[in-house]
Amino acid sequence: MPTLYRKYRPSTFADVYGQEHLITTIKNEIALGKIAQAYLFSGPRGVGKTTTARLLAKAVNCLTRKEGQFEPCNACGACEQINAGRHIDVIEVDAASQTGVDNVRENIIENAQFKPTTAKYKVFIIDEVHMLSNSSFNALLKTLEEPPAHVIFILATTELHKLPATVISRCQRFNFKKIGYDEMLARLKKISEEEKIKVDKEVFGRIINKSDGCLRDAESLLGQVFSLDLKKITVEDAQMILPSSNVESIIEFLEAITQGDGARALKLINTLTEEGINLDQFAYDTIEVLHACLITKATLTPAGQDYSEESLKKIKKIAGILSVPRLITLIDRALARRLEIKTAPLPQLPLELLAMEFSDAAADANPPTSNVSPISYLPSPADPSPFTLHPTNSPAPAEVEPAKPTHRFTETIKNAIAHITHDQPIKTTLAEIKGKWNEVVTKISATAPSLTFMLKMCVVKDLVGNELFVTIPFSLHKEKLDERKNKNVIEGFLETFFSEKIRLVCELVPEATPPEPEDLSSLAVQFGGEVMN
Numbered sequence: 001m002p003t004l005y006r007k008y009r010p011s012t013f014a015d016v017y018g019q020e021h022l023i024t025t026i027k028n029e030i031a032l033g034k035i036a037q038a039y040l041f042s043g044p045r046g047v048g049k050t051t052t053a054r055l056l057a058k059a060v061n062c063l064t065r066k067e068g069q070f071e072p073c074n075a076c077g078a079c080e081q082i083n084a085g086r087h088i089d090v091i092e093v094d095a096a097s098q099t100g101v102d103n104v105r106e107n108i109i110e111n112a113q114f115k116p117t118t119a120k121y122k123v124f125i126i127d128e129v130h131m132l133s134n135s136s137f138n139a140l141l142k143t144l145e146e147p148p149a150h151v152i153f154i155l156a157t158t159e160l161h162k163l164p165a166t167v168i169s170r171c172q173r174f175n176f177k178k179i180g181y182d183e184m185l186a187r188l189k190k191i192s193e194e195e196k197i198k199v200d201k202e203v204f205g206r207i208i209n210k211s212d213g214c215l216r217d218a219e220s221l222l223g224q225v226f227s228l229d230l231k232k233i234t235v236e237d238a239q240m241i242l243p244s245s246n247v248e249s250i251i252e253f254l255e256a257i258t259q260g261d262g263a264r265a266l267k268l269i270n271t272l273t274e275e276g277i278n279l280d281q282f283a284y285d286t287i288e289v290l291h292a293c294l295i296t297k298a299t300l301t302p303a304g305q306d307y308s309e310e311s312l313k314k315i316k317k318i319a320g321i322l323s324v325p326r327l328i329t330l331i332d333r334a335l336a337r338r339l340e341i342k343t344a345p346l347p348q349l350p351l352e353l354l355a356m357e358f359s360d361a362a363a364d365a366n367p368p369t370s371n372v373s374p375i376s377y378l379p380s381p382a383d384p385s386p387f388t389l390h391p392t393n394s395p396a397p398a399e400v401e402p403a404k405p406t407h408r409f410t411e412t413i414k415n416a417i418a419h420i421t422h423d424q425p426i427k428t429t430l431a432e433i434k435g436k437w438n439e440v441v442t443k444i445s446a447t448a449p450s451l452t453f454m455l456k457m458c459v460v461k462d463l464v465g466n467e468l469f470v471t472i473p474f475s476l477h478k479e480k481l482d483e484r485k486n487k488n489v490i491e492g493f494l495e496t497f498f499s500e501k502i503r504l505v506c507e508l509v510p511e512a513t514p515p516e517p518e519d520l521s522s523l524a525v526q527f528g529g530e531v532m533n
Contacts, residue, residue, distance in 0.1 A: 004226070005219040008191055010051055011083065012071050013059075017187045017215065018179035019048055026052070026174070030059050030070040035121075036172040038144055038153040042160040043176025046216030050127055052176075053154040057090045057123040058082045060152065078119055089119040096128045101135040109143050112151045121152050129155040130162035137164050144170045178213025181308060187215060188222055198232040199225070205308040206238065209247040212285075246282065247307060250289050251314045257330075257359040258321050265355035273348045283338035283351060290331050293319040297327065325467070325505070330358055428498045430463040440493055448489050454481055455490070458506070468494070468502050471509040481506045 010016045013023050029035055039056070041049040055072070059065065063076040072079050081087035093107055108124055116122040126132075132140070144153060144167065155171060157163060179187075185204055192199050203225065211218035224241050225233055249272060256265035272282060292307070296319040307315065322330065337350040344350050437460055445452040454477045458470040472478050480486060487504055494502040 003220065004191060004223040005216045008194070008219065010048070010055065011074050013055055014071070016048055016052060016055070018183040019052070019176055022174040022176070023052070026056060027070040030056070031068050033067070035060055035152065037147045037149075037151065038171040039155065040160075040163075040168060040171035040173045041154065041156045041176060042173070043158070044178055044214060045158050046211075046214035047176045047179055048215065049156040049176055050125065053125045053156060054082060054090075056154060057087075057121075057125065057152070060121050060123070061087075061089070061119040087119065089116040089122045090125070091123070092125045092127065094128065095126050095131040099131050099133050099136060101133065101139050104132065104136040104139050109139060112143055112148060115148075115150050120150075122150055123152045123154065125154045125156065127156045128158070130157045130159045134164075137167055141166055141170075179215045179218075180213075181208055184208045184211070184213075184215055184218055188218060191219065191222060195226060197226060197230070200234050200238075202235050202310075203233055203238040203242070205310065206235075206242050206248070209308060209311065210242065212246065246277075246285055247289070247311050249277075250282070250286050251311060251318070253286065253355070254289065254318050255314070257355050258318055260359050262356045262359035265359055266352055269348050269351050269355065279347050279351060280338065280341050283334065283341060287331065287334050287338065289315060290327070290334060293322065294327055294331065297322075297324060333358060426463075426466045426498075426500045426502065428463075428500055428502070430460070432498070433463065433468060433494075433502075434460050436497055440497055443497075444490065444493050447493075448486070451481070451486060451489065459509075461507075466500070466502055467505050469505045469507060471507050473508075473510055475508055478506050478508050 013027055016023050039053075041053060043049060058072040058074075058079050059070060061078045061082070062072040063078050064073045065071070074080075074083065078087065082090050085092070091107070091111065098104070098107065108126070112122065112124065114122075141164075143151075147153065153171070155163075155167075160168070160175075185208060188199075188204050188207065199222075207218050207221045207225070211221060221242065225238050228237055228241070230237060249268065253265055253268050256262070256268065269279075272279065292315050296316055319327070333354055337354040340350040341347050441452060441455045444455060454472065457474075457477065458472050458481075460468070460470050462469040472481065481490070481504070490504050491502060494504070
């Protein structure tokens, strides 16, 4: 019995799902008789490139197709031979196994000079064309530039960037896209009806999410489910064959870290590692889901056409839990940690670090900063390790001025936060806070004298929603102010002064110059000590 994707391979253009944007153009060209002599089909695997190439070859050589029509009849001798893959004038070349220039000359260039034996056009379908060597491309270039009138070239590739620009410029280019959720669902339902097997909608959803927009993968997975030999397939039945889909795993991972459950997130990563999941791809897909969360917060509607309704609900729920600053922070962290996967001693370690650092922050309601860079195992020039040894006679390394950080909260982002954040804007203005800041610091000194000196170094910068942004020059002091107990003290006094709940957001700005203390005695008093002579 043939596999489903071969049994139900589209035999007409109407059967092609999810590529209407380019199928319409191809059908019009066939109907009008304006056939190009070189086509380039690019896009992900399993979305219909080779199938469309065969349909095009079949349509132009169909013996009964009339002028103005575009669909092949699938009944004449030419259509039947092409369907069976044995038409002498339709030559399929696998460039992955025939990369050499000699193969190109013998199978394509020399063959193209002869007129078709029985068909109107001699069609060359070169699959995975990016695998050809440079010398093969150079040999093929002249034939592509001035092909005989009876020849049509159809090049198919999953890696368009590897093709020479000279080849691309000589082809009519069509970009295939991943199949959307709705189109794939309709296709799988149609196959199930043809096979007379009832399948729960949730099973379809798992198959689609796991196939990642590849219809061929989805049909293969459906064939595995059909191998259970049941007239009705439920989620419990399919569970024996279908593990949790990638999207489901990603959502579970994000739910765990946003809820502060680091152990659950680590267990999931460990399971994925044991299953041999590509962690780099998992991190990439996680960033895509986080992007959908970001769009969801901006538009207040779930984003992403390739997700099921259930997945979209969960994505919207995750977006509702995260504030915009925390979502930006999580995306920054995920982007940085993904870069570390390929170089880390343990591939799962960067994802485990992401899980623990953010889940701990979620549990403490104290999100980490988003100024993240990939792990460096060398000390920063601006902050040398205390354990670095220098030869006695060698000069000490010159001090390097730290680079000025790019301020993350630009006007655009601040306006977006003020518009999207769930916290209602407060009545207190930035000017009012600046005017009473010294009074707030003085009051705090009576309760927490150790915070006074650090607060005097802070510069009040901005007020977005109910979040007060201040800058401080030293990371040690920033970490101290970010401690939950200290934040509670400061935010408590702010609420007392202004009768509104104001959150403190402390940012590190190294170039800021701290104010000089009045004298050593006052400094000691601020820290609860005294000057010893």
